[in-house]
Amino acid sequence: MALVNDHFLKLPNNYLFADIAKKVNAFRVTHPRADVISLGIGDVTQPLCPAVVEAMHRAVDEMGTREGFHGYGPEQGYDFLREAILKNDFVSRGIHLDLDEIFINDGAKSDTGNIQELIRWDNSIAVTDPIYPVYIDSNAMIGRAGLKGSDGRWSNVIYLPCTAENGFVPQLPDRRVDVIYLCYPNNPTGTVISRQELRKWVNYALRNDTLIFYDAAYEAYIADPDIPHSIYEIRGARKCAIEFHSYSKTAGFTGVRCGYTIVPKDLTAATLEGRRIPLRPLWDRRQSTKFNGTSYISQRAAEAIYTPEGRSQVAETIGYYMQNARRMLSTFRRLGYRVYGGENAPYIWLKTPGESGSWQFFEELLYGANVVCTPGVGFGPSGEGYVRFTAFGSHEQTDEALRRIEKWNG
Amino acid sequence: MALVNDHFLKLPNNYLFADIAKKVNAFRVTHPRADVISLGIGDVTQPLCPAVVEAMHRAVDEMGTREGFHGYGPEQGYDFLREAILKNDFVSRGIHLDLDEIFINDGAKSDTGNIQELIRWDNSIAVTDPIYPVYIDSNAMIGRAGLKGSDGRWSNVIYLPCTAENGFVPQLPDRRVDVIYLCYPNNPTGTVISRQELRKWVNYALRNDTLIFYDAAYEAYIADPDIPHSIYEIRGARKCAIEFHSYSKTAGFTGVRCGYTIVPKDLTAATLEGRRIPLRPLWDRRQSTKFNGTSYISQRAAEAIYTPEGRSQVAETIGYYMQNARRMLSTFRRLGYRVYGGENAPYIWLKTPGESGSWQFFEELLYGANVVCTPGVGFGPSGEGYVRFTAFGSHEQTDEALRRIEKWNG
Numbered sequence: 075m076a077l078v079n080d081h082f083l084k085l086p087n088n089y090l091f092a093d094i095a096k097k098v099n100a101f102r103v104t105h106p107r108a109d110v111i112s113l114g115i116g117d118v119t120q121p122l123c124p125a126v127v128e129a130m131h132r133a134v135d136e137m138g139t140r141e142g143f144h145g146y147g148p149e150q151g152y153d154f155l156r157e158a159i160l161k162n163d164f165v166s167r168g169i170h171l172d173l174d175e176i177f178i179n180d181g182a183k184s185d186t187g188n189i190q191e192l193i194r195w196d197n198s199i200a201v202t203d204p205i206y207p208v209y210i211d212s213n214a215m216i217g218r219a220g221l222k223g224s225d226g227r228w229s230n231v232i233y234l235p236c237t238a239e240n241g242f243v244p245q246l247p248d249r250r251v252d253v254i255y256l257c258y259p260n261n262p263t264g265t266v267i268s269r270q271e272l273r274k275w276v277n278y279a280l281r282n283d284t285l286i287f288y289d290a291a292y293e294a295y296i297a298d299p300d301i302p303h304s305i306y307e308i309r310g311a312r313k314c315a316i317e318f319h320s321y322s323k324t325a326g327f328t329g330v331r332c333g334y335t336i337v338p339k340d341l342t343a344a345t346l347e348g349r350r351i352p353l354r355p356l357w358d359r360r361q362s363t364k365f366n367g368t369s370y371i372s373q374r375a376a377e378a379i380y381t382p383e384g385r386s387q388v389a390e391t392i393g394y395y396m397q398n399a400r401r402m403l404s405t406f407r408r409l410g411y412r413v414y415g416g417e418n419a420p421y422i423w424l425k426t427p428g429e430s431g432s433w434q435f436f437e438e439l440l441y442g443a444n445v446v447c448t449p450g451v452g453f454g455p456s457g458e459g460y461v462r463f464t465a466f467g468s469h470e471q472t473d474e475a476l477r478r479i480e481k482w483n484g
Numbered sequence: 485m486a487l488v489n490d491h492f493l494k495l496p497n498n499y500l501f502a503d504i505a506k507k508v509n510a511f512r513v514t515h516p517r518a519d520v521i522s523l524g525i526g527d528v529t530q531p532l533c534p535a536v537v538e539a540m541h542r543a544v545d546e547m548g549t550r551e552g553f554h555g556y557g558p559e560q561g562y563d564f565l566r567e568a569i570l571k572n573d574f575v576s577r578g579i580h581l582d583l584d585e586i587f588i589n590d591g592a593k594s595d596t597g598n599i600q601e602l603i604r605w606d607n608s609i610a611v612t613d614p615i616y617p618v619y620i621d622s623n624a625m626i627g628r629a630g631l632k633g634s635d636g637r638w639s640n641v642i643y644l645p646c647t648a649e650n651g652f653v654p655q656l657p658d659r660r661v662d663v664i665y666l667c668y669p670n671n672p673t674g675t676v677i678s679r680q681e682l683r684k685w686v687n688y689a690l691r692n693d694t695l696i697f698y699d700a701a702y703e704a705y706i707a708d709p710d711i712p713h714s715i716y717e718i719r720g721a722r723k724c725a726i727e728f729h730s731y732s733k734t735a736g737f738t739g740v741r742c743g744y745t746i747v748p749k750d751l752t753a754a755t756l757e758g759r760r761i762p763l764r765p766l767w768d769r770r771q772s773t774k775f776n777g778t779s780y781i782s783q784r785a786a787e788a789i790y791t792p793e794g795r796s797q798v799a800e801t802i803g804y805y806m807q808n809a810r811r812m813l814s815t816f817r818r819l820g821y822r823v824y825g826g827e828n829a830p831y832i833w834l835k836t837p838g839e840s841g842s843w844q845f846f847e848e849l850l851y852g853a854n855v856v857c858t859p860g861v862g863f864g865p866s867g868e869g870y871v872r873f874t875a876f877g878s879h880e881q882t883d884e885a886l887r888r889i890e891k892w893n894g
Contacts, residue, residue: 075662075692075693075753075754075758076603076607076662076663076693076694076695076753076754077603077604077606077607077662077753077754077755077756078602078603078604078752078753078754078755078761078763078766079601079602079603079604079605079766080604080755080756080761082602082766082769082770083755083761085769089772115556117555117556118555119550119553119555120550120553121547121548121549121550121552121553122547122548122553124548126548127544127545127547127548130544130547130781131541131544134532134537134540134541134544134781135537137531137532137537137540137739137740138531138532138534138536138537139531140529140530140531140878142531143529143530143531143532143736143739144739145527145528145529145736145738145739146525146527146738146739147739180590180741180776180779181776183774183775183776184774184775184776187773187774187775188774191489191625191626192488192489192492193486193487193488193489194487194488194489194490195489196487197486197487207773208773208774211773212773212774215601215770215773216601252485252486252487253486282485283485283486284486285486326553326555328555328556328776329547329553329554329555329556329557329777329779329780330547330779330780330781331590331776331777331778331779342488343485343486343487343488344485344486344487344488345487345488345490345493346487346490348485351488351490351493353488356488356489356492359492359495360492360625362499363597363617363618363621363622363625364593364594364597364598364618364622365593365594365597366590366591366593366594366738366741367739367741368741369590369739369740369741369779369781369782370739370740371540371544371740371779371781371782372779372781468550
């Protein structure tokens with residue numbers, strides 16, 4: 075008989091955002107006239123910028139002609155986009171990469187989920203806690219995470235707590251681990267890592283032969299010039315880190331599906347016998363076998379982000395969202411909440427007052443102000459006692475939500 | 485130290501189409517004035533049809549407005565597309581599915597590669613031989629295929645030969661296997677399976693508790709009314725089969741990236757203890773964790789294929805390619821070749837004359853007629869002594885290639 079991959083059965087049936095939706099629906103059924111505003115899920119709301127829209131129209135027109143038609147593209151992405159990335163996201167920051175170290179994808183979720191295929195099932199993994207659930211769940215599906223305990227912790231995962239007590243800067247693990255997931259600017263806490271702190275992690279990785287999977291999906295939101303946009307700004311990172319980028323939050327591509335991953339040629343992992351194996355050709359092989367490239371139209375759309383018009387239009391939208399973040403921070407602070415993030419990231423991490431846990435605060439806010447946030451504990455054990463707000467709403471909705479929260483507090 | 489997934493190291497370094505490209509380049513370097521025509525790689529050449537182009541323009545315009553903007557879509561795809569699929573591809577053939585048994589993807593290659601994640605690493609697999617390389621390679625990456633021998637066979641894969649001798653109809657395996665990959669209309673042989681033959685496979689699967697992964701990527705090319713378009717036309721298939729569909733060859737979407745997969749609710753696999761686990765929720769979980777949905781624009785494009793204009797335009801392009809197939813069949817037959825397929829599929833499978841192997845014929849054709857075909861042995865051991873031609877060229881290129889082959893033979 076065909077046997078199921080029973081690692082899947084270790085995953086809890088509930089999924090954070092599905093649970094939230096269920097509770098919101100329950101509220102709506104009992105309060106049919108209430109107008110609920112969601113500052114919960116991290117999806118953008120503003121339209122694609124004109125430069126992107128024009129580029130997509132041009133690409134669609136090309137595809138409708140025999141001369142301009144594009145069939146299968148390279149699984150690794152078109153050079154026109156890889157060149158734009160290299161020039162704008164890396165060379166401009168003093169980082170040198172080869173074009174074939176850049177892999178275009180259909181969004182960072184796919185690659186942060188798939189990247190673990192390159193390593194043995196029995197590597198140890200460490201994650202900052204709270205964390206984007208995909209990192210652990212994708213490892214759980216292959217058996218690498220072990221079993222999930224009643225305390226919400228996976229038995230084979232090392233959790234590195236990030237809380238107000240340590241300024242959301244995780245301590246280096248007290249033992250060596252094989253793989254570490256880092257995400258900066260951080261989802262969900264909205265906090266960032268300084269160059270000096272990041273150097274510690276790279277040095278730890280080099281010393282311990284550890285791989286870092288670095289998720290830079292929110293780097294476009296960094297305003298502070300001292301905060302690194304890429305782990306490759308740190309010397310030695312080419313030998314230990316894979317980096318994930320996304321256009322989803324940079325340019326509103328959550329429905330367009332395009333991002334990219336960097337796998338440097340210097341990066342290796344070992345066989346049991348200690349032979350060093352470069353990972354770039356393995357990722358190339360993985361992508362060539364199980365992926366058939368990103369939509370040509372989406373790749374042309376991404377290219378347009380790097381034109382002068384595209385850059386300024388994208389910056390404007392990011393500015394729009396960050397204006398929300400400033401208003402939220404200021405209101406929350408005035409109301410006496412302890413809040414974090416929101417300065418170099420579109421997320422605000424709020425300490426729930428007193429003893430109220432994440433879900434309790436979520437429900438009180440929903441019933442009291444008809445505003446939806448995301449319970450922090452959904453992102454991991456150290457998220458208990460926090461909730462996440464996102465800056466991706468419209469100004470009108472965000473302002474209205476803040477007014478309600480103010481009234482509810484008053 | 486981080487350990488590499490050393491199953492990747494068992495994969496041969498060469499990849500069929502890369503090898504072909506290398507040989508073609510070598511020829512071009514030594515024959516710079518020769519004009520090479522490729523009837524090798526299975527990529528389409530005709531533009532997207534007007535209905536699709538219009539739908540994509542509309543979708544792009546929507547994405548440029550605040551009201552029409554679409555962010556993250558459902559990982560499983562939009563209902564507008566799932567409903568069109570259900571109605572046009574299934575209900576019209578008497579097949580009833582629930583909407584949530586349909587999963588929209590970014591092309592069949594991803595899903596045929598990823599589907600094996602649902603089953604334990606130690607299930608036995610069987611493939612028809614020759615075969616689309618992704619089926620085996622994706623299993624090899626997780627260790628399920630075993631080791632590749634010098635005879636080109638993987639140690640844990642059961643090969644079901646399809647050759648002229650058995651009319652390209654594989655025999656049922658002589659022992660029970662856990663998973664069987666079937667692809668009809670077949671890539672690379674271009675042959676089809678009758679309803680009666682397919683029933684044998686479904687009955688085998690039901691009797692032996694075997695899963696069938698059924699690749700129907702070429703079903704739009706079926707002209708004969710007696711040939712099934714979907715395995716669900718066979719009673720009982722809902723209990724044993726997952727089916728993959730693609731718009732790549734149906735509507736020229738190789739650069740647009742959209743397809744779909746059917747995972748019926750009746751389908752289960754077992755735990756070691758014999759508990760039956762439905763696979764649909766597992767695939768749903770897999771997609772929700774490692775995939776973030778298909779581009780909204782690509783999904784609107786796919787929807788347009790099902791409009792009356794879309795249907796007739798798509799049929800016209802398929803007719804255009806199948807005209808190539810008819811000309812090729814007729815020329816090859818006139819020249820005395822034994823050829824198969826090409827009547828309900830865009831592929832023609834040609835027996836190389838005498839003792840010449842696949843690669844020898846490939847080189848002779850390249851140097852003699854400057855035409856590229858695909859060596860059959862690249863698709864598996866039973867492909868030796870065959871080459872594949874595709875009908876996806878333009879009429880002009882196809883006719884010119886046939887003229888040259890005729891001259892070369894004369």
